[in-house]
Amino acid sequence: xxxxxxxKYARISPFKVREVTxxxxxxxxxxALDLLAFTPKKAAFLIGKTLKSAIANAENNANLKPxxxxxxxxxxxxxxxxKRIMARARGSASRxxxxxxxIRIVLSDxxxxxxxxxxxxxxxxxxxAANKETxxxxxxxxxTVADQKSxxxxxxxxxxx
Numbered sequence: 001x002x003x004x005x006x007x008k009y010a011r012i013s014p015f016k017v018r019e020v021t022x023x024x025x026x027x028x029x030x031x032a033l034d035l036l037a038f039t040p041k042k043a044a045f046l047i048g049k050t051l052k053s054a055i056a057n058a059e060n061n062a063n064l065k066p067x068x069x070x071x072x073x074x075x076x077x078x079x080x081x082x083k084r085i086m087a088r089a090r091g092s093a094s095r096x097x098x099x100x101x102x103i104r105i106v107l108s109d110x111x112x113x114x115x116x117x118x119x120x121x122x123x124x125x126x127x128x129a130a131n132k133e134t135x136x137x138x139x140x141x142x143x144t145v146a147d148q149k150s151x152x153x154x155x156x157x158x159x160x161x
Contacts, residue, residue, distance in 0.1 A: 001110065002072065003062050005054035007103040010046050014076045014101040017043040021074035021103070026116065029055060029069040029107065047074070047103060054105045064109055072108035076101050 010017070020043040024032040029051070036048040051071070058064040079100035085093040 001062055001064065002106055002108050003054055003058040003064065003069075004104065004106045005050050005057055006105075007046060007050040007053075009079050009100050010103055011098070011100055012043055012046060013099040014078045016041070017047065017076045017101050017103060020044050020047055021076055024051075024071050025074050026119075027071055029066050029071065032071050047105070050103045050105050054107050058107055058109075068109045069107045070109070071105065073104070073106040075104045077104070078102075 020036070020039060020041060023039075024035060024047070027035065032051060033048065036044045036051065055066045055069065058069055059066060079102050081100065082098035084096040084098060086096050088094050
């Protein structure tokens with residue numbers, strides 16, 4: 001079952017929040033809370049509030065235990081932008097964009113999403129397999145080149161009379 005929580009109109013740029021949400025996707029709830037607790041960013045605090053709200057929704061509304069929950073999805077959308085002006089030289093003004101964001105976290109107890117470590121191990125195994133394949137191709141091509149060289153007749157130089 002999925003449980004969601006949304007923090008709307010957070011006064012932080014979505015670009016800054018996405019950096020932190022990428023880190024918690026696929027993690028168990030306890031690991032995600034630990035990661036957010038030791039991340040020294042404003043976005044981590046805001047995401048932590050949203051994650052705790054989602055956990056409370058799971059416990060109270062869906063009767064789920066927080067031990068088995070996993071962060072299935074953590075997305076950040078762009079909210080409305082506050083436009084302000086700042087005085088500049090010679091009576092002109094420049095615009096300041098104060099961006100807002102909508103943080104949405106979806107928790108699930110059904111799907112066991114692979115962790116970052118598992119994805120990293122999978123990528124390394126794929127790299128090793130690709131390296132072995134290219135190494136075998138290189139040795140095959142080297143032997144065929146050697147065979148071709150030995151099969152060619154030797155050229156004799158012509159001498160002038």
